[in-house]
Amino acid sequence: MAKVSILGSTGTIGKNVAFTLARMDTVDEIVMFSRPQSLNRVKGETYDIYDALAARDIDCKLTPTCDFNEIRGSDIVLIAAGIHREPGMNRLDLAIPNAKIVQCYAKKVAEYSPDSIILVATNPVDVMTTIALESSGFDKMRVIGVGNHLDSLRLKNYFSRKVNINSSEVHTRVVGEHGNHMVPLLSSTSIGGIPLKYFHYPDLNVRALVEQLKNAGNTIISKKGATEYGPAFAISNLISMMITDSHKVLTVSCYLEGEVEGVENVSLGVPAVTSKKGIAMIVPVHMNDFEKKAFLDAAEVVRDTTDKVKKSLNI
Structure with missing residues (x-):
């Protein structure tokens, strides 16, 4: 049973990854984690995705949550949370504010899902990969950035x-x-x-x-x-x-x-x-x-x- 958790699931990337991954029919459960103030929105996303999956006869459990306990037992945890890049903004301009988010989430992953793989999508992704690695304490082969x-x-x-x-x-x-x-x-x-x-x-x-x-x-x-x-x-x-x-x-x-x-x-x-x-x-x-x-x-x-x-x- 493959389980993937997405931290930052109401963002443009997070919700689209959930939908695209569910359609691939290779994952049994996708945990869509959000902040408490966005929980209703992420619930709406799951309802919408379920409607789409019904047309393809795909059975994939979608779990909307703001409780870190739900990410326990994940095979992969995707960190996709962060502020967005505006037109003309370089990815490196995002480094410090997004690093604070990645640092926090990487520590939570280490606490609640210590055997998982951390996949980093937050930009600048190469910098964030190192932040996630050092914040989690994981082996480097289990902390991966989407990269190139x-x-x-x-x-x-x-x-x-x-x-x-x-x-x-x-x-x-x-x-x-x-x-x-x-x-x-x-x-x-x-x-x-x-x-x-x-x-x-x-x-x-x-x-x-x-x-x-x-x-x-x-x-x-x-x-x-x-x-x-x-x-x-x-x-x-x-x-x-x-x-x-x-x-x-x-x-x-x-x-x-x-x-x-x-x-x-x-x-x-x-x-x-x-x-x-x-x-x-x-x-x-x-x-x-x-x-x-x-x-x-x-x-x-x-x-x-x-x-x-x-x-x-x-x-």
Whole structure:
């Protein structure tokens, strides 16, 4: 019996993850946790989701609550609570206020569901992954940030649409920070099994696609106010892969201790084997000189922000 708890379930991401995950029919129970003042709203969300599931004959228990006792026995606890990013706002601008929320919730998870996996979606996600890790006291393989999983899916989609080819034929990955210092691994990208540097297609402007990728979040927020479907599906996909013990390699934020390019004491997006126990293995990855420098720069930026946040929280 798989059980997933969502902390911050009335937010745009939280409620969409609940709906998307329930539709995947891989989880038996989803606990939708909210603050007491939002309990009626989260109850309304569950009623609405139940109506949708009825059309698909899906039986998934939805538990609206503001009681931490309800998260006991969770396989995965998603922390999706936090203030929202406004148009033009950098993810790093959210660091200190959101860190206070993540710190509080990570401690509660450690108290009420000590055997669970913590999955962090709150931005800036790489910084928040370290805050959740140190606040919970969990093993680092059980504290995971959504990281560059969404970025990797976006880049895959951009290439697919640009060259008019099925997305399953595109193999690409984005590492580093989930933000301005993301690093697309173009040196190992392939389309139809052909390395990108040998793939010739009219008007394929890779640099423009990378810029589109880096601005994707702000572009969507400026036009509709929030990102919801993309992040929700990426997070639900990640949860489903872990619940089903798929051992797929996904790009998630992990606390590094030298596994990739010797980077230490910071959480960054890297390829990792996901399993029902969390991260089974952090996968070493080859980068060219340009990518390696960008990855090291990302590590420095995220580490600096993380240190400032930890100092503000007295961690």
